[in-house]
Amino acid sequence: MKYGIISDIHGNLEALKEVLAVCKQESVDKYLCLGDIVGYGPNPNECIEIVQDIGAVCVAGNHDWATTARLDATYFTPDGKSAVTWTREHLTMEGFGFLNGLPITEKTEEFILVHGTLFEPELFRYQNIIAKAPNSFSLMDRQLCFVGHTHAPLILIQTNDNVYSSSERELEIAEAAKYIVNVGSVGQPRDGNPLASFCIYDTDIGMIDIRRVKYDIEEVQKKIIDAGLPGMLAYRLSIGM
Numbered sequence: 001m002k003y004g005i006i007s008d009i010h011g012n013l014e015a016l017k018e019v020l021a022v023c024k025q026e027s028v029d030k031y032l033c034l035g036d037i038v039g040y041g042p043n044p045n046e047c048i049e050i051v052q053d054i055g056a057v058c059v060a061g062n063h064d065w066a067t068t069a070r071l072d073a074t075y076f077t078p079d080g081k082s083a084v085t086w087t088r089e090h091l092t093m094e095g096f097g098f099l100n101g102l103p104i105t106e107k108t109e110e111f112i113l114v115h116g117t118l119f120e121p122e123l124f125r126y127q128n129i130i131a132k133a134p135n136s137f138s139l140m141d142r143q144l145c146f147v148g149h150t151h152a153p154l155i156l157i158q159t160n161d162n163v164y165s166s167s168e169r170e171l172e173i174a175e176a177a178k179y180i181v182n183v184g185s186v187g188q189p190r191d192g193n194p195l196a197s198f199c200i201y202d203t204d205i206g207m208i209d210i211r212r213v214k215y216d217i218e219e220v221q222k223k224i225i226d227a228g229l230p231g232m233l234a235y236r237l238s239i240g241m
């Protein structure tokens with residue numbers, strides 16, 4: 001079974017389409033989505049419809065719930081708040097209902113999905129450093145947990161009492177270890193690499209593969225400006241920050 005794992009699409013339709021094209025080429029069987037389908041980008045409704053069409057198992061991101069006012073957005077950056085307001089004004093009723101109904105965590109037979117951290121997931125913390133990882137690993141009753149939110153790919157590994165990170169982007173799963181895999185962001189990468197980030201997990205060979213793919217950034221930037229969204233949201237796409 002091949003899983004395509006996507007996160008933080010943020011209304012970036014061009015990036016999502018390119019990611020899904022690669023997933024199709026790779027004969028991905030099932031999709032998992034780790035939240036923040038909307039916010040920042042100019043195509044929230046189209047991205048929601050695609051996530052629904054591919055039948056992705058999906059959890060809520062902070063932008064998804066802020067858009068439906070299920071989460072207080074007062075701690076968002078000014079650009080984040082503007083994007084929440086813009087998205088709320090442009091969201092269809094169907095899209096609103098879908099985002100509002102997303103669960104905070106989801107479990108399949110093999111995985112746990114959460115946008116931020118497994119501990120206090122409703123606070124949407126960043127799972128970005130090793131120091132925070134033991135709290136999440138201790139709650140894992142599956143070998144794998146997929147996360148997003150930071151917009152930077154990262155693999156955290158626990159073996160016995162050791163927790164460490166791996167800089168590998170292709171990694172074979174070891175039976176005795178647990179993994180927290182941050183798949184990065186489809187629609188607004190922030191690791192200095194502007195290419196869309198996602199993950200393919202092949203359960204037959206036990207391989208995690210974090211991929212990057214090119215998309216038409218200029219087209220999205222034009223749409224962001226034309227939509228009246230903050231200019232910084234367009235600029236940052238070209239530098240991956």
Ligand SMILES: [Fe+2]
Nearest residue numbers: 008036061149
């Ligand atoms: Fe996000």
